[in-house]
Amino acid sequence: MTAWHVDDETLRRYVERTDSVAEGASVEQHLLTCAQCRTRVNSAATAFGLAAVWERTRDAVEIPLPSPFERLLRAVGLPAHEARLVAVASAFRGVWLVGVTAVLAFAALAAMIGHVRGLWLFLALAPLMPCLVVAFSYDRRWDPALAPEMVTPYPALRLVLLRTIAVLALALPALLLFGLVVPDAAPFAWLLPAVGFVAVVLAASTWVSPLNAATVVSAGWFAAVWVVGARSATPAAMLQTRTQVAFLVLASASFGIFLVRGRHLRQLRPWR
Amino acid sequence: MTASISLRGVGRTFGATRALADIELDLEPGVIGLLGPNGAGKTTLLRLLATALPPSKGAVRVLGRDPDVPAERTDIRRRLGYLPQEVGFPRGFTAFAFVDYIALLKEWTEPTARHAEVRRVLDQVGLSDAAAKRIRAMSGGQRRRVALAQALLGSPPVLILDEPTTGVDPEQRVTLRTVLAEIARTSIVVLSTHQTEDVAALCERVVVLDQGRIRYDGQVTELVRQAADRVWLADQPDPAATVSWRTGTGRYRNVAAQARAGVEHVEPSLEDAYLLLRGQLPNPRAEEVAS
Numbered sequence: 001m002t003a004w005h006v007d008d009e010t011l012r013r014y015v016e017r018t019d020s021v022a023e024g025a026s027v028e029q030h031l032l033t034c035a036q037c038r039t040r041v042n043s044a045a046t047a048f049g050l051a052a053v054w055e056r057t058r059d060a061v062e063i064p065l066p067s068p069f070e071r072l073l074r075a076v077g078l079p080a081h082e083a084r085l086v087a088v089a090s091a092f093r094g095v096w097l098v099g100v101t102a103v104l105a106f107a108a109l110a111a112m113i114g115h116v117r118g119l120w121l122f123l124a125l126a127p128l129m130p131c132l133v134v135a136f137s138y139d140r141r142w143d144p145a146l147a148p149e150m151v152t153p154y155p156a157l158r159l160v161l162l163r164t165i166a167v168l169a170l171a172l173p174a175l176l177l178f179g180l181v182v183p184d185a186a187p188f189a190w191l192l193p194a195v196g197f198v199a200v201v202l203a204a205s206t207w208v209s210p211l212n213a214a215t216v217v218s219a220g221w222f223a224a225v226w227v228v229g230a231r232s233a234t235p236a237a238m239l240q241t242r243t244q245v246a247f248l249v250l251a252s253a254s255f256g257i258f259l260v261r262g263r264h265l266r267q268l269r270p271w272r
Numbered sequence: 273m274t275a276s277i278s279l280r281g282v283g284r285t286f287g288a289t290r291a292l293a294d295i296e297l298d299l300e301p302g303v304i305g306l307l308g309p310n311g312a313g314k315t316t317l318l319r320l321l322a323t324a325l326p327p328s329k330g331a332v333r334v335l336g337r338d339p340d341v342p343a344e345r346t347d348i349r350r351r352l353g354y355l356p357q358e359v360g361f362p363r364g365f366t367a368f369a370f371v372d373y374i375a376l377l378k379e380w381t382e383p384t385a386r387h388a389e390v391r392r393v394l395d396q397v398g399l400s401d402a403a404a405k406r407i408r409a410m411s412g413g414q415r416r417r418v419a420l421a422q423a424l425l426g427s428p429p430v431l432i433l434d435e436p437t438t439g440v441d442p443e444q445r446v447t448l449r450t451v452l453a454e455i456a457r458t459s460i461v462v463l464s465t466h467q468t469e470d471v472a473a474l475c476e477r478v479v480v481l482d483q484g485r486i487r488y489d490g491q492v493t494e495l496v497r498q499a500a501d502r503v504w505l506a507d508q509p510d511p512a513a514t515v516s517w518r519t520g521t522g523r524y525r526n527v528a529a530q531a532r533a534g535v536e537h538v539e540p541s542l543e544d545a546y547l548l549l550r551g552q553l554p555n556p557r558a559e560e561v562a563s
Contacts, residue, residue, distance in 0.1 A: 151349050
């Protein structure tokens with residue numbers, strides 16, 4: 001038995017875990033020897049603590065954990081709610097990223113060991129990857145929550161741009177990295193075509209669905225590579241300065257069209 | 273200001289197909305039921321009200337705003353809940369994650385308030401115990417309730433529901449009716465359904481669409497009253513009846529356009545009145561009508 005007891009205020013702080021370490025240790029020592037205070041702790045815990053514990057448990061079970069990509073977006077400064085809106089797109093789920101990386105790795109390997117033929121393969125595939133991922137990131141067939149029926153006030157243009165920037169932030173360093181292993185070509189030669197195709201898909205998606213736009217762009221690029229490949233022994237022609245400038249002009253013009261026609265975005269917002 | 277919706281001379285075509293024609297409608301708070309056969313234009317009308325589709329002609333005003341003006345359309349969407357006929361769910365999402373995602377698109381950026389709101393709407397549709405369950409593991413009725421939950425976010429003054437009770441079990445349907453009746457005290461709730469019992473239980477007003485036109489717009493009780501003395505039971509189907517069918521007792525329920533004397537009349541239901549109204553309508557035209 002003991003002559004003194006924990007006062008109500010100290011007990012409340014102990015139960016709510018807002019006390020100091022020293023005070024908490026003192027209370028616990030007392031509780032070891034005082035049955036009366038242990039009983040009071042039980043009652044107080046029921047009153048103060050269970051609701052908070054239940055809330056914490058519920059949060060842990062129900063609130064979805066951010067994916068590694070979402071955490072990355074938050075780390076680079078994107079607000080939590082926008083990081084979630086970007087990261088939930090199908091295109092950013094693991095299976096897609098693994099698939100795109102595998103295709104790029106395969107193409108880079110082919111370029112490394114197959115040389116000229118492999119180089120053509122890399123040239124045909126690498127610049128298209130970012131625009132395909134962009135298309136998947138807001139085409140309603142791959143992201144059903146963005147179906148036209150989901151009429152929400154969030155600006156469609158902002159959502160598409162955020163997802164596009166996220167794709168480019170992931171894809172361009174990857175292209176550079178894989179480009180390093182490709183012989184006889186500057187590692188950054190793929191960047192402007194990739195950015196140009198992304199801009200074309202954005203602009204075209206104000207008329208047609210993003211995936212249809214990406215399909216047409218891909219078919220056009222394959223055809224161009226095929227034609228140039230039939231005439232030239234090496235892919236150097238596709239990587240000349242004037243070609244790079246042409247892609248820069250294409251990217252700028254397409255992006256301008258996209259910004260002007262943003263309110264006509266297809267699939268994402270159905271009002272037309 | 274009282275919430276209101278008005279449509280003036282509204283029509284909608286898809287190519288050569290006319291889905292809606294000359295729609296004149298004023299809606300005030302309450303539950304308004306939308307009835308009609310497949311292809312009558314119900315879904316098209318709901319999509320127009322939900323700003324998911326513009327009219328080909330005529331004027332739509334929702335809460336006094338013009339959805340044709342982008343800023344006003346966004347303002348409408350801030351105060352609108354919409355349950356489409358079909359809702360796609362992203363792979364791997366739980367009920368909580370899906371409703372939380374839609375809440376983000378509805379500009380609920382503060383996490384504590386958003387999570388509380390998501391829990392509130394999941395609780396309203398009876399899914400608080402299944403919040404952490406993956407949607408692909410849910411039954412059709414549960415998925416429908418998840419879809420309904422996202423429409424209830426923020427207690428919107430306008431709620432557009434396309435077949436909200438499809439696949440939902442009877443017990444939950446009764447619960448949902450209670451929820452919708454409560455919301456309709458201050459909000460406009462427009463629901464399309466094939467369940468006449470939902471309309472009879474919930475709605476004061478019913479709009480019957482057929483071939484893209486409004487065929488009836490008025491009180492449910494008035495529509496039912498029009499079927500008085502036109503519904504009777506008999507041991508055989510009556511050749512004079514517009515429709516007749518065998519009931520669970522083995523007797524035939526007959527519904528006719530003309531009042532009939534000397535028969536065993538029964539209290540008409542909304543379904544009887546609706547069938548009667550349909551029977552009086554002109555035969556479907558040759559031209560195709562989209563839903």
